[in-house]
Amino acid sequence: MGKSSRLSHSDVQRESGKQQVMDTIRAAGSIARIDISTATRVSPATVTAITAELIDVGLISEIVPDTPRQDAKRGRPRVALKIRGDAHRIAGIKVSHRVISVVVLDFEGNNIVDHEMPLTQGRMPVDDLCKTIMTALGQACDKAGIDVGTISGMGVGMAGMMDAKRNFVYWSSSLDERNVDFGAHLSRHAPCPIFIDNDANLVAKAEHLFGKGRNVSDFVVITIEHGVGMGIVIDNKIYRGTRGCGAEFGHTKVQLEGALCQCGQRGCLEAYVGDYALLREANITNGGAGHRDLGQLVDAAKGGDQMARSIFDRAGRMFAMGLANVVNIFDPKLIILSGARLSFDYLYSDQVIEEMRRWVVQIDAPPPKVRVHNWGDLMWAKGAAAYAIEEVSALAIRELATSDT
Structure with missing residues (x-):
């Protein structure tokens, strides 16, 4: 599916109508045409025409419900669409420092296969990372007995600052270069459209579709991994900022000329709570010897080590x-703390949450709920796949809208 030329006003209207119908069907799981009309406020005749086109191109299908014999006399059973x-x-691909996680979903979002491939290094050159991603995808497809060439779209989530619209990575802890047109590089290796986004945004999408953010229109996800990220959902949509660099919670400044962060600046929150930062401080204090991973440092603290x-x-x-x-800035309804490192409770203990509440602007209303969701990289990958499903759907709808003319 290639990119089409600029759409006319009538094309945009047709595209918007078709996308609205597709989104309604996807959200409902299965739904009758008359109910689509009610939900979208699009006329029944227009809904019938749109759904006929979507059926013709194979994006949706009809379901005739099983109807008891006694009900059959009352007329034709209502046909639903899915x-x-x-x-x-x-x-969907999740790139972390220790593993690349892959899921392959069908267009409904059902799991076909999942796979994890260990990494020997967390940061690498651009082409090396592209090849590594494709190797992991190839292994997943082999596991399922499917051809990589049958993949219609690929979502990739990675830590860092990026412009999702352009698939452009300004900086990532997984790359040893800055300002990389990563989508263009990966497209040289992949047989399908690529959709890249900050991994915290994709966790927010996964939480919204599958997790603790379901049916919540406005919430914040804080991701705790090698670093610290944030995804923001406002009015059911991911907020990315003008340059694609919004919601960089880990790189908000907490101390002037403070500790060095992996992004290259000083005083970032991540430089005080990221696992690399904690190990750096511990080993400096110990004269450069001792703790190799966060688990060892946690065990030391539980064992009474005062440092x-x-x-x-x-x-x-x-x-x-x-x-x-x-x-204080967003006043969200819900904050979700998410990520593999939540097996260590030092960032979400009752003491930490209580301290947060003391520092929040005090009014006569309860503060936001804070919920913890400890899930693995495969769910992050599922968020990347969900993003790709949306984008592949949008491409298909756009092609259909322009073909009408």
């Missing part, structure tokens, strides 16, 4: 201050 699962296969305890105590206080700032 997304056609076999219309497309979509891949380790002080490191986690400061990290918790810094994190509480950051959360309070988020609440």
Whole structure:
């Protein structure tokens, strides 16, 4: 599916109508035409015409419900519409420092296969990362017995600052270069359209579709991994900012000329709560010897090591201050703390959450709820796949809208 030329006003209207109908069907799972008309406020005749086109191109299909014999006399049973699962296969990729996680979904969002491939290095050159991603996808497809060439779209989530609209990566902890047209590089290796976004945005999308953010129109997700990220959902949509660099919670400044962050600047929140930052402080204090991973440092703190305890105590206080700032700026209904590192509770203990509440502007109304969701990289990959499903759907709708003329 290639990119079409600029749409006319009538094309845009047709595209918008078709996308609205597709979105309504996807959200409902299955729905009758008359109910689509009610939900979208599009006339029944227009809904019938649009759905006929979507059926013709294989994006949706009809379901005739099983009707008891006694009900059959009352007339023809209401026919429902659903997304056609076999219309497309979509891949979702999550790039972390230790593993690349892959899911392949059908067009309805049902899981076909998932796979995880360990990494020997967390940061690498652009072409090396592209090849590594495709190797992981190839392994997943082999596992399912499907051809990589049958994938219609691929969503990729990675840490860093990026412009999702352009698939452009300004900076990522997974790349040893800055200002990379990563979509163009990856497209040289992939047989399908590529859709790249900050991994925290894709976690927010996954939470909205599959997790604790379902049926919540406005919420914030804080991701806790190698670094710290944030995804913001406002009015059911991901907020990315003008340059695609919005919601960089981990790179908000908490101390002037403070600790060095992996982004190259000083005083970022991440430089005090990221796992690399905690290990750096512990090993500097120990003269460069000792703790190789966060688990060892956690065990030391639980075992009574006062230095380790002080490191986690400061990290918790810094994190509480950051959360309070988020609440004071956005006043969200819900904050979801998400990520694999939540097996360590130093950033979401009762003490940290209580400290956050003390620093929030006090009014006669309850503060936002804080919920913890400890899920693995495969769910992050599912968020990337969900993003790709939306984008592949939009491309198909656009092609259909322009073909009408």
